[in-house]
Amino acid sequence: MTKKTIKVDYIARVEGQGAINIDVTKDGKVENLQFKIFEPPRFFESFLVGRKYDEAMELTSRICGICPVAHQITALRAVENAMGIVISDQTRDLRKIMAISAHIQSNVLSMYFLSLPDLMVYESIIAMVKDHRDIVKRALMLKKLGNDITQLIGGRSVHPVTMIVDGFTSIPSKNKFEDIRKRLVDSKKAAFETVDLFAHLKIPDFTRKCEHVAISNPKYYAINEGRFRSTKGLDVDEMNYRDIIFEKQKPYSTALHSYIKNRSSFMVGPLPRVNLNLKQMSDDAKDAAKNCDVKFPNYNPFVSHLARAIELVHDIDESIEIIDRLPLKEEQGGYMCKSGFGAAVTEAPRGSLYHSYTLDNNGVVKKADIVPPTAHNAYNIEKDMNKFVQTIIDEPVEDITLKCEMLVRAYDPCISCSVH
Amino acid sequence: MAKKTKIGIFKFTGCAGCQMEIFRMEDEFLDLIRLFDISYWKMAKRNNDEEDLDIALVEGGISTPWEIEEIKCIRKKTKFLVAFGDCAIGGCIPSIRNWIPQMKSEEVVYPNPSKICSTKLLGIGEYVKVDAELKGCPPHRDTIIELLKSALLKIRPRLRQHPVCVECKLNGNACLITSKKLPCMGPVTSGGCGAICPTLGRVCEGCFGPMSNPNAAALAGIFKDLGLNDEDIKRKFRKYSGMSPEFRLEAGH
Numbered sequence: 001m002t003k004k005t006i007k008v009d010y011i012a013r014v015e016g017q018g019a020i021n022i023d024v025t026k027d028g029k030v031e032n033l034q035f036k037i038f039e040p041p042r043f044f045e046s047f048l049v050g051r052k053y054d055e056a057m058e059l060t061s062r063i064c065g066i067c068p069v070a071h072q073i074t075a076l077r078a079v080e081n082a083m084g085i086v087i088s089d090q091t092r093d094l095r096k097i098m099a100i101s102a103h104i105q106s107n108v109l110s111m112y113f114l115s116l117p118d119l120m121v122y123e124s125i126i127a128m129v130k131d132h133r134d135i136v137k138r139a140l141m142l143k144k145l146g147n148d149i150t151q152l153i154g155g156r157s158v159h160p161v162t163m164i165v166d167g168f169t170s171i172p173s174k175n176k177f178e179d180i181r182k183r184l185v186d187s188k189k190a191a192f193e194t195v196d197l198f199a200h201l202k203i204p205d206f207t208r209k210c211e212h213v214a215i216s217n218p219k220y221y222a223i224n225e226g227r228f229r230s231t232k233g234l235d236v237d238e239m240n241y242r243d244i245i246f247e248k249q250k251p252y253s254t255a256l257h258s259y260i261k262n263r264s265s266f267m268v269g270p271l272p273r274v275n276l277n278l279k280q281m282s283d284d285a286k287d288a289a290k291n292c293d294v295k296f297p298n299y300n301p302f303v304s305h306l307a308r309a310i311e312l313v314h315d316i317d318e319s320i321e322i323i324d325r326l327p328l329k330e331e332q333g334g335y336m337c338k339s340g341f342g343a344a345v346t347e348a349p350r351g352s353l354y355h356s357y358t359l360d361n362n363g364v365v366k367k368a369d370i371v372p373p374t375a376h377n378a379y380n381i382e383k384d385m386n387k388f389v390q391t392i393i394d395e396p397v398e399d400i401t402l403k404c405e406m407l408v409r410a411y412d413p414c415i416s417c418s419v420h
Numbered sequence: 421m422a423k424k425t426k427i428g429i430f431k432f433t434g435c436a437g438c439q440m441e442i443f444r445m446e447d448e449f450l451d452l453i454r455l456f457d458i459s460y461w462k463m464a465k466r467n468n469d470e471e472d473l474d475i476a477l478v479e480g481g482i483s484t485p486w487e488i489e490e491i492k493c494i495r496k497k498t499k500f501l502v503a504f505g506d507c508a509i510g511g512c513i514p515s516i517r518n519w520i521p522q523m524k525s526e527e528v529v530y531p532n533p534s535k536i537c538s539t540k541l542l543g544i545g546e547y548v549k550v551d552a553e554l555k556g557c558p559p560h561r562d563t564i565i566e567l568l569k570s571a572l573l574k575i576r577p578r579l580r581q582h583p584v585c586v587e588c589k590l591n592g593n594a595c596l597i598t599s600k601k602l603p604c605m606g607p608v609t610s611g612g613c614g615a616i617c618p619t620l621g622r623v624c625e626g627c628f629g630p631m632s633n634p635n636a637a638a639l640a641g642i643f644k645d646l647g648l649n650d651e652d653i654k655r656k657f658r659k660y661s662g663m664s665p666e667f668r669l670e671a672g673h
Contacts, residue, residue, distance in 0.1 A: 016431070047516040047519075065434075114463075114464075
């Protein structure tokens, strides 16, 4: 066989700036494999020092335009853990529905706008409009639903404004929630159609049994709160995250690579969540998963799309459940500004997200530590790609290139986040 | 039919939130792609063409040597260059790091800073001529639509210069400074958001950047009277637009 070079200078249809480089030698060996993240760093952990505790949510929101809600909630929870603040049930519920709405928006963006064109052989969703107007319209409708919920509670969909330490600055009226509830009920059909679509599209047959990690809680499908668990027995409290997760720098990547102490790379995201927490999903989501030909737990990273679709069904169900129990009453919070260390792990749409802050007596940040999902995944993407390329090594360079891009897109990386 | 207006959407140092506002135009998306030829948009397309653009929407600030080259290259190929959002205008929140020695920031984040090639984070206007600014973190999608409609009609877009206060009055909000003694940035901040924050019980944090000809010193004085110390006031102005000439003094230059 001949020597091959796989090179993508700027990966399309992902958030942020990354590249791929792979050399395949004459005897079929994979060399110099690099998931090159060249996104310029913004040094959030540096400039957060000296800022006030109540700004952490607002500033770290700007780490990411796709998952600002996840950064806001993680920052708020880390600060609350540092100060020993216990939030009300209503605040917990409103935050959960905020997080879910952001998941709906982000997962629909990933499935339909970023990855579906590959699976249906188009260059973009724009190119799909001519032949598949209904599918595009469904995608827009579902994405709008997620965004409208975020906007209803948060004031706007990108960088919402109402979530603060220990509560909300304002809470929407019952009437407005009723409109949204109706739309959620009506959207259920589109969610099932999404599962059906992604269950039947052909994906590469590839499995690598790596460690899958997500937060988990026996009582509910964990998004904002839970213990940090894995398919290989990891089970730690969020406050002790740094005892087990370490990072190393690669010379070609501005995103650090995470690994589990004394172990190796790991995967976070919708697939690990479904693998670990399927039991806690809604009945309809469980049925949707059961009725696919795909079995869970599953270790094919391309099944992540289907996992997102199954989550979509669950997200709609849980949103309705939360709306039905929300008391929507004005609450008077009250807390004392205290020094201390606080950490939080939540599930951003693309996987586990860690924030921690050390605060002084005046609530000024002394140290900040942030690890976004794509920093967790970067090392694992390389390991997947290494094994994946070996399975398709005889194919033409253009096909290998596209498939490697598809693998990256299956992870739905948020590269700006990963570098921050 | 006449040739469609050709648009490129580019990302530099930023969070992609401004592009997300374009994705957010769910109701207008099909019209948008019918009326315009979006020929370059890495986040949405695999086949991209960045030659001879009528409009370039540039998101993000400039913080690496190659970004300087890239923005100059885009300028050459573009008729109408838009600084799309606060990062492209003046670096936005990540520009807070410009007050910290670069080496120190790098050491906080990286075990081996020798591989990092970052400069201070500046707006694209530091390096190339900018034809229009869409303010906001992120800009409101109505503003984006106003700009794109104007491009089709070949008229000057009506981009707002008034403060957030005007929009608070239109919404019938009681002033948070006078009625609740809260430190609101509204009087010096450009409108266009619809006064989202004050309407929802939160002070304006200034995310649309300085309005036209603001009196930042006077507002800093009011903040002092409300009980904020010098550090608090500096943090207020050194946030979304600390690098702007309008807020420079209050931001602690």
